[in-house]
Amino acid sequence: MLFSLLIAPAAAEAALPPSNPGTPPMSDSPWSLLPAASANAEALDTLYIFFWVLCGIAFVGMIGVQAYFMWKYKKPAHGHAKTSPLTHNGKLEFIWSAIPTFFFVILFAWGEIEYMKQVTPPPDAMDVRVTGQKWSWTIEYPEVKGCSLTNDLYVPVGKPMRLTMTSVDVIHSFYLPAFRLKKDVVPGRYTVLWFEATKPGLYPLMCTEYCGDEHSSMVGRVHVVPQEEYDAVLAKACELKQGDAESAEDFGARVVTRGGCASCHTTDGTVKTGPSFKGLFGKSETLADGSTVTVDENYIRESILEPNAKIVSGFSLQMPSFAGRFDDKQIAALIAYIKAQK
Incomplete structure (x- = not known):
C-alpha cells in the first residue's frame, strides 16, 4: 500500500x-440545546423537552410529598404518638400506578411516531451515496457525473435528502448533531438515513463509532445552502480542474x-x-x-x-x-x- x-x-x-468543522454556535447557557437545523431535530427536541419537564414535575412532586410527611410525622415534643392501624388503599395504589402508565404510553406513542417518520424517507428525496473508510467520508452525488467529495456534504434547504451508506473496512457511525441523527455504517451492507435541513449554515459531521487510532480525525462538514443556490454551489464544489x-x-x-x-x-x-x-x-x-x-x-x-x-x-x-x-x-x-x- x-x-x-x-x-x-x-x-x-x-x-x-478542520480545527472548526462547523460546530453550530453554542448558547452562553449550559442548559440550552444545540441549534436545531432540521425538521427531525425540532420534533425530537420537543419530545426531549417534554420528557424532562415531566421528570421535573415528578421529581418535585415526590420530594414534596416526602418533605410533607417528614414534617407532618416528625417526633412530637411530648413523645411518640400511637398511630391508628394501617391497611392498604386500593384507590391510592391504582392512582399512583395509572398516572405513570398514562405518561409512559404517551412517551412511547410519541417516540414511535417520530421514529417511523425518520425511518421512512419520502419518495421525492434526493439520493446521495456515503462511504466510510479509515478515516474519512466519501460523498457522491449520482445526479452530478463524476462528483465525489471527501468530508463535505452539500444540502439544499427544504429538500429531503436520502443517504445510502456503507463502509469499506470497519463499522463507522455517521453522526449529525445539529440534525439529531446518527446511523451505523456497516461493511458489506447498506444503511439509510434521511433528513430535511431547515436552516442554512455550516454544521459538523462526525464518526461516533471508535474505528481506530485516528477515529477523532474522521470529521467533516455539512453545507446547508438555499435551494436556489444549491446547483451552482454543488457544481463549483465538484469541479476539480487545473x-x-x-x-x-x-x-x-x-x-x-x-x-x-x-x-x-x-x-x-x-x-x-x-x-x-x-x-x-x-x-x-x-x-x-x-x-x-x-x-x-x-x-x-x-x-x-x-x-x-x-x-x-x-x-x-x-x-x-x-x-x-x-x-x-x-x-x-x-x-x-x-x-x-x-
Missing part, C-alpha cells in the same frame, strides 16, 4: 481535519485537499497508517511478499487505482481503490506533487 492520497505542504493545513496559471504540483495539492488523506499519511517522515510521503519518490520499498519495488510513476498510479496489488511491508491493507474518483490528469498532478517531496 502506498497511500490513500497525497498531501502537499501547501495543502497540509487544508487537508487536516487552472491556467496553476502548476501541476499545486493542482495536485488541491486534489489532495479534495481527498483528505492527512489522517493516514504525513509529509514529515512520521509513519502513520500509511508510509510517509517525504522522500518517497525513487525510494526502494520492500513489499509484504519480500520482493522490492522502486517508487516511480507506474507504481504510484497502480497504488492509487489498485492498492491491493503491492502492499508495503509493515502496513496492512486499509486503503480503498480510487479508481473512478480521479481521472488521468488528476493522477498525473498527484505524481508531479509526490516527486517534489524531498
